Amino acid sequence: MMRKIAYLIILMMMYANAGRAAEKMYWLPADCSQNRQQLFSYFKQAALLGLEQRDYAFALVQQLQSGYMPTDSLMTDRALTQAAIAFFTDVAYGPAITRIGYDGLKYVPDCLDIPTLLYSALANNNFNKLLEKVEPSAPQYNALKSMIAFYNDRLQRQDYHPVKITSETADSSNHPLIDKLYQLGFLDAPDYTAHEDTLRIKIRAAEYMFEFLEDGALRQGVIEELNVSLEKRLSELKHAINTFRWLNCLRKYQYVVVVDIPAAELFVYLGDSTMLNSRVIVGKAKTPSSPLASRIDEVILFPYWTVPHNIAVKELLPGIKGAPSIYLEAGNYQVLDKSGRILDPQSINWNTLNKHNFPYTLRQMFGCDNSLGIIKLNFFNPYSTYLHDTPARSYFMFNSRYFSHGCIRVEDAIPLAKLLVPAEAPRIDSLSRMKTPPAGSPITIPMKPGIPVIILYEVAWPDANGKVRFFEDVYEKFK
Numbered sequence: 001m002m003r004k005i006a007y008l009i010i011l012m013m014m015y016a017n018a019g020r021a022a023e024k025m026y027w028l029p030a031d032c033s034q035n036r037q038q039l040f041s042y043f044k045q046a047a048l049l050g051l052e053q054r055d056y057a058f059a060l061v062q063q064l065q066s067g068y069m070p071t072d073s074l075m076t077d078r079a080l081t082q083a084a085i086a087f088f089t090d091v092a093y094g095p096a097i098t099r100i101g102y103d104g105l106k107y108v109p110d111c112l113d114i115p116t117l118l119y120s121a122l123a124n125n126n127f128n129k130l131l132e133k134v135e136p137s138a139p140q141y142n143a144l145k146s147m148i149a150f151y152n153d154r155l156q157r158q159d160y161h162p163v164k165i166t167s168e169t170a171d172s173s174n175h176p177l178i179d180k181l182y183q184l185g186f187l188d189a190p191d192y193t194a195h196e197d198t199l200r201i202k203i204r205a206a207e208y209m210f211e212f213l214e215d216g217a218l219r220q221g222v223i224e225e226l227n228v229s230l231e232k233r234l235s236e237l238k239h240a241i242n243t244f245r246w247l248n249c250l251r252k253y254q255y256v257v258v259v260d261i262p263a264a265e266l267f268v269y270l271g272d273s274t275m276l277n278s279r280v281i282v283g284k285a286k287t288p289s290s291p292l293a294s295r296i297d298e299v300i301l302f303p304y305w306t307v308p309h310n311i312a313v314k315e316l317l318p319g320i321k322g323a324p325s326i327y328l329e330a331g332n333y334q335v336l337d338k339s340g341r342i343l344d345p346q347s348i349n350w351n352t353l354n355k356h357n358f359p360y361t362l363r364q365m366f367g368c369d370n371s372l373g374i375i376k377l378n379f380f381n382p383y384s385t386y387l388h389d390t391p392a393r394s395y396f397m398f399n400s401r402y403f404s405h406g407c408i409r410v411e412d413a414i415p416l417a418k419l420l421v422p423a424e425a426p427r428i429d430s431l432s433r434m435k436t437p438p439a440g441s442p443i444t445i446p447m448k449p450g451i452p453v454i455i456l457y458e459v460a461w462p463d464a465n466g467k468v469r470f471f472e473d474v475y476e477k478f479k
Contacts, residue, residue, distance in 0.1 A: 025077040026122050028070075038128050039084055040065065045131075048149045050238035051090050057083035081118075089114050092134045093249070094242030102381050104294035105452055111249035136248045138272040140462035144241040147468050151234045154183050159190070164227055170203060170218045171196045177218065180226050181206065209469050211263075211399045225470065233470065236460040236478055240468075243458055250452055255420060257296065257387075257453040259408055260461045261289050262471035264401035266387075266410055267464065268419060276419055277464035278412035279396045280387075287405040288475050291457050294379040295450030296387070299417045301428065302366035302437040303376040307333070308384065311405060312362045313355040321350045332370070336361040366442060374432050375413045377420075379453050387453070389413035402474050408455070420451050 027036045040061055046053040057079055070076040093109040112134065121130040135141070154160060163183065165176045172178070172194050182190040186202040200216035207214045210225040250256050251269040258267045261282045268276040283289035307316065320327045324345045328335065335343045338359060348360070364370055373389025383406060390409040395401060410416055414432050418425040424445050437443055459478050462468050473479075 027080045028073050028077045050241040056087045094245035100291040102292040109249035139466040143466045148237050168218045240458045240460040259455045261457045262459050263461050274464050281401045281409035283404050283406040284402045290383045292381050292455050296377050296379045297450040298378045299445040300376040301443040303372045305364040305371045307362040313358050332365045334363045
């Protein structure tokens with residue numbers, strides 16, 4: 001019996017070795033040296049692509065480049081193939097990292113067959129074109145890639161040194177200012193004879209990139225952003241470019257609504273185009289908006305606003321206690337019991353209520369003063385977050401738009417709804433001009449299939465014109 005088992009093991013090993021001997025190698029044979037060198041060249045470009053060279057068989061590549069000859073050439077060749085697949089997968093989709101807290105889409109990018117593309121490129125002798133074929137082509141991606149390459153170049157120059165600006169003087173005597181403007185690419189050389197007018201122009205360009213008032217004044221906030229190290233900026237750019245890669249498959253053939261929290265901006269992407277861009281108001285640091293992925297499944301015109309419990313007891317209840325009927329009527333609020341029945345405010349002893357004892361729901365009726373404005377875009381998530389209009393339009397004029405309790409107020413909510421539900425655009429347009437709904441209740445327009453919505457947290461992000469900008473790390477996630 002033992003002999004039979006030993007024979008079977010030997011036979012299996014022979015078949016395995018025969019299979020290994022028949023397996024094609026792509027990198028180590030003498031006639032594959034061009035492919036091997038091209039692969040190593042790709043790996044060397046990793047930093048310029050926002051990737052880490054050490055993630056792709058780094059030690060093995062170093063050994064092979066130093067003349068090391070492996071004892072198991074097939075296993076080594078196989079390891080290089082696995083590294084190549086990992087590299088091109090990361091180029092196409094970005095490395096797998098946690099970008100969102102809730103993923104209602106269960107989205108995994110898979111629009112490219114990376115192994116097949118690799119083997120086809122090797123078979124057809126066009127492996128040197130594979131990177132170009134796999135990379136996203138959107139102008140926003142190229143803008144991020146260009147800035148990463150530029151900052152890498154600045155960091156590797158012999159004249160690079162960390163810079164800290166301490167003076168608000170905007171003239172040629174402020175050498176740290178000139179050095180930083182040079183490092184960031186606003187000056188072609190560290191010219192310590194630059195005229196003040198020239199420096200003011202460059203400061204305005206920096207203020208645009210950091211989303212400050214573009215007046216050329218070297219204020220403390222501007223100095224703080226300029227003093228962020230080039231290494232940290234590069235880290236923020238790498239995170240952003242890999243997130244943009246991750247979105248690539250999702251937006252190829254459909255609308256995708258993307259909200260970037262630090263930018264306080266909403267984008268609707270389709271393929272390589274930005275179909276709509278809108279300023280938004282997001283959660284302040286104490287009540288942050290949550291990164292998530294879901295699908296917008298309905299548009300509601302003339303929505304009710306069901307006041308969250310915390311807001312009801314902390315912000316509204318003190319005012320209600322002073323003059324219940326007047327306060328509730330002025331805000332157009334209804335009081336509901338646990339069964340959803342509307343109650344007479346006069347029947348409630350408001351002075352006995354507090355944050356631990358508040359068995360009611362406050363609901364604001366539709367109208368001009370409704371906190372959700374004229375329109376709401378719903379999507380399922382565990383944070384009770386949604387996109388909505390607002391009557392408080394003045395807040396959109398701020399550069400730092402972090403004012404909400406977590407929901408997303410959209411400046412162009414009506415154009416957004418019309419874009420996402422084009423068949424209902426005339427109806428939405430007509431109803432949005434009314435003060436109240438014709439039937440006296442909210443109007444729900446289902447959206448089938450739902451439109452993907454992604455809420456992200458990226459400190460670096462391209463604007464609608466493809467210009468890369470850096471925003472306040474309002475939740476301090478990129479320390």
